[in-house]
Amino acid sequence: EAAVTQSPRNKVTVTGGNVTLSCRQTNSHNYMYWYRQDTGHGLRLIHYSYGAGNLQIGDVPDGYKATRTTQEDFFLLLELASPSQTSLYFCASRDNSGNTLYFGEGSRLIVV
Amino acid sequence: KTQVEQSPQSLVVRQGENCVLQCNYSVTPDNHLRWFKQDTGKGLVSLTVLVHENDKTSNGRYSATLDKDAKHSTLHITATLLDDTATYICVVGDRGSALGRLHFGAGTQLIVIP
Numbered sequence: 001e002a003a004v005t006q007s008p009r010n011k012v013t014v015t016g017g018n019v020t021l022s023c024r025q026t027n028s029h030n031y032m033y034w035y036r037q038d039t040g041h042g043l044r045l046i047h048y049s050y051g052a053g054n055l056q057i058g059d060v061p062d063g064y065k066a067t068r069t070t071q072e073d074f075f076l077l078l079e080l081a082s083p084s085q086t087s088l089y090f091c092a093s094r095d096n097s098g099n100t101l102y103f104g105e106g107s108r109l110i111v112v
Numbered sequence: 113k114t115q116v117e118q119s120p121q122s123l124v125v126r127q128g129e130n131c132v133l134q135c136n137y138s139v140t141p142d143n144h145l146r147w148f149k150q151d152t153g154k155g156l157v158s159l160t161v162l163v164h165e166n167d168k169t170s171n172g173r174y175s176a177t178l179d180k181d182a183k184h185s186t187l188h189i190t191a192t193l194l195d196d197t198a199t200y201i202c203v204v205g206d207r208g209s210a211l212g213r214l215h216f217g218a219g220t221q222l223i224v225i226p
Binding site: 004033035040041042043044045088090092098099101102103104105106108 | 116
């Protein structure tokens with residue numbers, strides 16, 4: 001069964017803290033994405049990747065790093081978290097044709 | 113600049129009624145268009161994908177159309193149920209990007225009341 005699994009699902013950290021959000025897909029997809037979702041905005045692209053070792057910068061990359069260690073695993077890193085990064089984060093994977101696109105259940109991050 | 117605009121922003125209907133959601137976009141060149149359903153605090157679930165000019169799709173009570181010339185899509189929900197309460201998001205794929213950029217609308221919040 002196709003799946004995108006995110007962890008943790010919920011996280012609270014302090015300003016300046018270090019956070020890693022994990023995403024694993026079992027769809028054999030090459031493309032993986034990290035988005036953030038905030039009230040009043042559509043999903044905004046942070047970073048994305050088309051394969052292990054590849055990283056592309058999205059539309060709102062400031063304050064975020066990412067790493068694609070394998071085809072399955074894509075990590076989002078916040079090394080100095082700020083309250084403006086309080087958000088709902090989604091990971092997604094997509095096949096080469098674009099015909100299949102799956103989202104994870106989301107990771108809610110609160111930075112206090 | 114927002115490249116995908118959805119309307120209405122929110123909508124309240126009574127259970128059993130039909131409703132229509134609109135999506136206008138300016139993404140160029142456009143590839144495919146998808147409609148997603150998002151329950152509060154949950155992930156996005158794909159309802160349908162439209163690829164070709166004048167595509168029409170149907171998925172149970174959900175049906176959608178795409179007019180690529182007008183860069184416009186509609187999502188029809190017939191005989192709404194309480195469980196249809198959710199945010200519906202229009203997403204347009206960018207054919208010009210080799211890495212498959214996706215452009216998201218802000219969503220239409222649908223509330224179905226008894």
